[in-house]
Amino acid sequence: MVPLTHYLLVSAILFSLGVAGVMLRRNVIMIFMSIELMLNAVNLTFVAFSKFLNNLDGHIFTFMVMTVAAAEAAVGLAIVIAIFRNKPTANVDEINLLKL
Amino acid sequence: MEMIQTPEINLSAICHILTLCVTGLLILVLDLFINDQKLLPFKIDKKLLPYVALGGVILAGISSMNDFGPAVYAFNNTIAADNFAAFFNVIFCIGTALTIMISINYMEQEDLNHSEYYALLLFATAGMMLMALAASLITVFLGLELMSISLYILAGFNRAKVESTESALKYFLLGAFATGFLLYGMALIYGATGSTNLKEIAAAIKGDTLNSATLLYLGTGLMVIGLGFKVASVPFHMWTPDVYEGAPTAITAFMSVGPKAAGFAAFFRVFLVGLGGITDHWVSLIWVIAALTMTVGNLTALAQTNIKRMLAYSSISHAGYVLVALVAANEIGSTAVLYYMLAYAFMNIGAFTVVIVLGKKGEENLNLEDYSGLASRHPLLGFTMAVFMFSLAGIPPLAGFFGKFYIFSAAIKAGYVGLAVIGLLNSVVAVFYYLRITVLIYIKDPVREFPPLSISPFTLAALVIAVIGTIQLGIFPSWILEIAQSSSLF
Numbered sequence: 374m375v376p377l378t379h380y381l382l383v384s385a386i387l388f389s390l391g392v393a394g395v396m397l398r399r400n401v402i403m404i405f406m407s408i409e410l411m412l413n414a415v416n417l418t419f420v421a422f423s424k425f426l427n428n429l430d431g432h433i434f435t436f437m438v439m440t441v442a443a444a445e446a447a448v449g450l451a452i453v454i455a456i457f458r459n460k461p462t463a464n465v466d467e468i469n470l471l472k473l
Numbered sequence: 474m475e476m477i478q479t480p481e482i483n484l485s486a487i488c489h490i491l492t493l494c495v496t497g498l499l500i501l502v503l504d505l506f507i508n509d510q511k512l513l514p515f516k517i518d519k520k521l522l523p524y525v526a527l528g529g530v531i532l533a534g535i536s537s538m539n540d541f542g543p544a545v546y547a548f549n550n551t552i553a554a555d556n557f558a559a560f561f562n563v564i565f566c567i568g569t570a571l572t573i574m575i576s577i578n579y580m581e582q583e584d585l586n587h588s589e590y591y592a593l594l595l596f597a598t599a600g601m602m603l604m605a606l607a608a609s610l611i612t613v614f615l616g617l618e619l620m621s622i623s624l625y626i627l628a629g630f631n632r633a634k635v636e637s638t639e640s641a642l643k644y645f646l647l648g649a650f651a652t653g654f655l656l657y658g659m660a661l662i663y664g665a666t667g668s669t670n671l672k673e674i675a676a677a678i679k680g681d682t683l684n685s686a687t688l689l690y691l692g693t694g695l696m697v698i699g700l701g702f703k704v705a706s707v708p709f710h711m712w713t714p715d716v717y718e719g720a721p722t723a724i725t726a727f728m729s730v731g732p733k734a735a736g737f738a739a740f741f742r743v744f745l746v747g748l749g750g751i752t753d754h755w756v757s758l759i760w761v762i763a764a765l766t767m768t769v770g771n772l773t774a775l776a777q778t779n780i781k782r783m784l785a786y787s788s789i790s791h792a793g794y795v796l797v798a799l800v801a802a803n804e805i806g807s808t809a810v811l812y813y814m815l816a817y818a819f820m821n822i823g824a825f826t827v828v829i830v831l832g833k834k835g836e837e838n839l840n841l842e843d844y845s846g847l848a849s850r851h852p853l854l855g856f857t858m859a860v861f862m863f864s865l866a867g868i869p870p871l872a873g874f875f876g877k878f879y880i881f882s883a884a885i886k887a888g889y890v891g892l893a894v895i896g897l898l899n900s901v902v903a904v905f906y907y908l909r910i911t912v913l914i915y916i917k918d919p920v921r922e923f924p925p926l927s928i929s930p931f932t933l934a935a936l937v938i939a940v941i942g943t944i945q946l947g948i949f950p951s952w953i954l955e956i957a958q959s960s961s962l963f
Contacts (some may be wrong), residue, residue, distance in 0.1 A: 381664075387656055395650055404646055411653035415660050422664035426684070427837055430669045431660075434611055436655060441618045445652075449645050456638040465646075470679050471715040473885050 380421035387414035401453050401463045405446075412442050480549035487552060487606070489533040489540075489562055491598045495531025497595035498522075504588040511702050512887075521590065523577045527570060528534035532600065534566030537602075541956070546608065550670055553608035556960035560811045561605035561738045564818050569598045570901040571822045571935045573933040575829055576723040579931035583721065585631055591827075593729065598622035600710060601735035608746075610659045610669040613739050617655070617703065620732055621648050628720040628728070640719025644768050647702065647712045653700020661692030671747035678750035693748055693755050695962040697762070699742070704736035704792050707765040717785035722832065725781060726825030729788045737795055741928070745802060745962050752802055758891055759800050766793030767899040769933065774906050779839050780828055783906060784821070787865060790903060792816060797896055798880045807961035809879035812954055816872030816946050823939030824861040830928055830936070844910055846919030851926060854913045864943045866907035867900050872946035879954075 385408065392399060394407025416435045423431025484491065491677045506513045536558050544555035572594060574604035578587045596619060599905050629844030640816030663669050665688040666677035683689060702709040746757065771955025796811060798806035800920065822888035831847075832838050832855075848855030865935040877900060928936075946953060 388653070391653065395646075395774070399605060401642070401646070406647075408646070408649045408653055410711055411650075412656065414580065415653065415656040418660040419663065426664070426667050428609075428667055432667060434659070434663070437611055439613060441615070441622075444622055445618070448622050449649065452625060452638065452641045452645050453630055455632045456635075456642050459633070459635040459638055463641075464722075468642060470635055470639050471643075471719050 377425045379417060384414040384417040384421070386410075387417065399464050399466055401465055401468075405449055405453075405466065409442060409446070412438055437469060478549075480605075481547075483545070483547035483727045483744060483814035484724070485547050486547035486554040486937055489536040489566075490606075492529055492533045493535060493595045493599040493602070494764070496526060497592040498601070499529075499549050500525055500588050500592045500595070504592075507588075513910055517860045518896060519586065522588040523573055523883070527573045527796060529595060530566050530570045530573065533602075533696055534563060534570065535575050535600070537562035537566060541960075549563070551609040551612045552606050554606055556576045557807075557811075557962050558602075558605040558738070558744075560957060560960040561600050561734060562584060564734050564811075565598050565605070566729050568727065568734070568818045568822060569594055571826075571938065572723055572727040572731075574931040575726065575826050577931050579829050581934075583631065584834075585721065587630075590627070590630060592629050593623045597627065597727075598731065601731050603743075603919075604735045607739060608671050610663065610671070610674075610743075613657065614656065617739065618652065620735060621652070621703075624648075624724075624728060626733060627724045628716055630724065631721050636719040639919065640716045643712055643719075645912065648810070648945075651709065654695050654702075656697055658692045658695030658697075661688045661695065663692075665689035665692060671742060675750055677747075678748070689751065689872060690754055692772040693751065693757070694762045697755065697758055697930040698744065700740045702738060704760050704795075705735055705789050706792050706796060707769040709767070710769070710789050710792075710876050713789055714782045714785040717788075718779060722781065722825060722829050723782075724748045726822045726829075729784065729785065729821050729825070730818045733788065733792060734818070737792075737799075737810060737814065738801060741855065741871040741962060744799065745807070748801075749936065753843055754934070756800055756802065759796055760889070763793050763796035763800055764892060764895050766790065766796060766898055768793075770907075771899045771902045774959035775902070777906075778841055780844070780910075781839055781843055784824060784828075786909075787903070787906075788821065790819075790899065793868055793899070794877060794896060796879055797884050797889075797892055800889055801880075801883040801893060804958075804961050804963040805879060805886055808954065808957045809876065809883050811957040811960055812879060812946075812950070813876035815953065816943070819939045819942030819946065820861045820864040820871075820873055823936065824859065824865065826932065826936050826939060827861070829921075830854065830926065830932060841913060842920055845913045845917035845921075847914040847923070850919060850923040858914060859911045859935060860940055861945055862907040862911050864947065866953070867903045868904070870947045871912050872943045872950075873948045875947060913918075943953045 391407045391411030398404050419431040419435045515673045600619030607613040614850035625645040627640045628644050631637035665685050666674045705713040768785050774786035782885040798810045867873045867877040881893045
């Protein structure tokens with residue numbers, strides 16, 4: 374059987390890839406996809422722990438995360454469309470009216 | 474693997490949340506019939522919907538007040554309806570009720586009078602309540618997301634305005650990013666302790682039945698990042714000024730009070746109930762974050778010329794003061810936070826109400842200079858703004874002073890004299906920028922013409938409630954402190 378550490382390593386790598394994507398990508402949609410990658414890495418961690426701890430909480434948590442991620446995707450894409458109507462760009466560097 | 478047992482359903486433990494959700498759905502449904510009145514047995518006007526929302530919030534507030542008493546654990550111990558939650562729920566209801574009252578006129582003036590606005594406010598409040606009631610990591614997460622997703626939409630509610638949509642996008646991207654960290658932290662804590670329930674996590678730490686201490690510490694650190702973002706603590710505060718500036722002002726007022734308080738409710742629950750056994754490991758981290766949050770917030774606020782951005786940085790520094798109470802991790806600290814968040818709800822929403830009253834469509838008058846000579850034209854409005862500024866600065870005998878006083882005494886009692894000194898120095902810095910507005914209001918000559926004010930009755934009522942709350946909590950703090958003391962987590 375594949376040991377728990379392997380699952381945790383894979384999910385840690387996926388999570389780091391997601392974080393790197395958010396930091397490095399400039400396209401809103403790509404940033405959003407990287408965030409989804411982070412959430413799915415978390416799901417993998419939950420399911421792996423759930424299996425190895427013989428405890429169902431992790432499974433339930435994963436369902437909750439997936440549901441929330443779907444709701445978040447709906448709202449997020451709607452916001453992207455709303456901003457695209459005001460300013461036809463998907464590059465976060467050009468969405469800079471408010472000074473940082 | 475064990476079977477899932479259906480927990481006992483105890484709806485009375487969450488009846489305030491249900492009230493808010495049902496009212497929100499009712500508003501959405503009634504809105505559908507507004508253009509087709511023939512289908513309804515009674516007549517409904519769009520103008521009535523805000524009052525429906527206000528009624529729902531007041532009902533939820535009354536039902537939260539009934540929660541004071543012995544703690545009720547419901548839904549397989551994922552909900553803890555104790556005094557701590559009840560106190561926070563009352564704060565949320567006050568914040569939301571005041572927001573609805575100031576929104577009615579403001580949203581009409583900005584041509585944004587859609588009923589979804591009120592439904593979303595109610596859903597966000599339901600999420601905040603769920604966070605305060607949470608006794609399990611799953612409930613914390615669900616409450617947080619219900620609140621955040623509603624807030625993303627509300628921040629971008631003025632969708633024809635670029636600033637508003639931009640603030641929504643920034644809030645959404647950074648919020649979802651922080652959620653990722655929070656969830657990863659939760660996953661690692663779950664793996665380390667074998668449970669998502671806060672009490673079982675505490676028991677696993679106490680009984681030394683951890684699967685891996687390293688994972689627990691890693692998870693704790695990741696949760697600090699996630700929750701630190703939600704309460705806008707430095708270095709996770711970059712989104713705050715932009716979002717506060719771009720969002721409709723009524724929403725800025727709402728965001729600066731309720732969601733922040735909810736973030737702290739979750740912070741205190743998770744760190745004092747769940748991770749209380751490893752306080753030594755996280756307290757120094759929070760110490761640094763608290764000191765940074767106070768200092769950066771206050772110093773940056775000094776340089777602001779836009780009142781909404783200034784209040785955003787001021788709200789960051791106030792988050793720092795509350796984190797001091799978390800560092801103290803004692804009974805006075807927990808009591809002080811409850812008192813402070815209530816006082817903060819009144820004074821901050823009050824300050825934003827004055828900002829709303831002085832603005833009109835297309836001309837929001839957000840520069841500090843616009844407040845010059847306000848007292849000579851509108852003495853009462855100038856006085857109320859001065860009261861809120863003095864209270865935010867922490868000048869006795871107003872509510873803000875006692876809040877800070879109790880927080881710093883909690884820190885000193887717990888032995889963190891250094892942090893208390895940093896906090897006190899910061900309060901001195903903060904006096905400067907709050908007093909600057911008061912000086913502009915009273916001493917400077919007006920730089921612009923003040924139009925005759927037209928305050929709607931509900932906005933006026935909100936202003937009066939905020940002033941009375943700020944003064945009353947400051948002059949007679951003892952009764953509310955007694956309630957707060959019985960609601961402390963310890």
